[in-house]
Amino acid sequence: MKPSRRRMLFGGAALVAGAAAGSIVLAQSKERVIKVVARKFVFLPGTLELKKGEPVTLEFTSPEVVMGFNAPDFKIRTDIIPGTVSRLRFTPDKAGTFPFLCDIFCGDGHEGMSGQLVVT
């Protein structure tokens, strides 16, 4: 049986869609993901090494209380809520060492809860 034109078109479209999905998966697999745990009163790891111009996704979890991640030099922040994963995707546009901090008051020790982004 010859395939109908309609079925061919459908199949072709599916192939294109598959190829496109494959390329997305490929791109996503190349992108760096860094997992960060925010717990009283440290970020683990406390130093995040990034590449200028390279997109990165930061994945935050907090096992204890609500925390915040704020890197003012890149104007990025997120709440970190226990039981959920908070993701921040961004592309560092400048090199250097930049501080980040917890910006949600989380107890005695909150003032020392900070880290640094090292962008090369």
Add this chain to the structure above:
Amino acid sequence: MKIDRRDFLKLSALGGGAVFASSLPGCAAMGAGGGDDFYFVQLSDTHWGFNGPMVNPDARGTLPKAIEAVNALAQQPDFIVFTGDLTHTTDDPAERRKRMGEFRDVVKGLKNRNIRFMAGEHDAALDNGAAWKEFFGETHYTFEHKGVHFIALDNVSDPAARLGEAQLAWLAADLAKQPKDARIVVLTHRPLFDLAPAWDWATRDGAQAVDLLMPFANVTVFYGHIHQEHHHMTGHIAHHSAKSLIFPLPAPGSQPKRDPIKWDAANPYRGLGFREVEAEVREKKYAITELPVTKA
């Protein structure tokens, strides 16, 4: 020869280094009209319950010494304001209340009982101000004094350092009742502007409050939080932070971390203190005088 209180301050050897508004960049001028000259005292960041001998081995003695110094002023202020962080934070709700009760008992030693209390994030952020309200009442309010409209804002009960939409609406409604030349003093704990966001020295929606205040010609903000004297302008609005009564902190952004400055045994209580703020109607300005915990 008769000398007024300001002349007296200039002549007296208080050792605190008087800084008058006329020498501060852009200090807000007083509006037309209004009442008599008066002055108030600002104390801040007493952190009752703090324990850290390396930065203050006299943590339980510093506030009582400051109270003695206020009581010893030649002329008592019209009122006294504590701009937040009355107590040091604790996760334990019972301990938090114990510290607040002790603080309240200690400040009963002030001769002047006209006291306005404000919360800091150490007092209020872990329970949204619940314990603080039990002891000291509302966390944001207004009051009038001799022609000056005082507005106490709460940018600490929200652990994310926001005033919040409800309080901003309340502020807008209050300001709508004020003439544009009203003399307005705003009291806060955190800075309303982005002083050092990397050190959490900011209010996330503070710019909205400043925008609401901007149409008013005579606005001055007094705040705490940063444990040091600091002066800043947003447009014509002056912002003056006060010293702490527990430990000083480094200048904004001067080092990677905002670690407390260690106690200097050769110069005890250095960097700590309180201030007088004199509202001078005749000269249309506020005069700020920084005073030490103990006389040199």
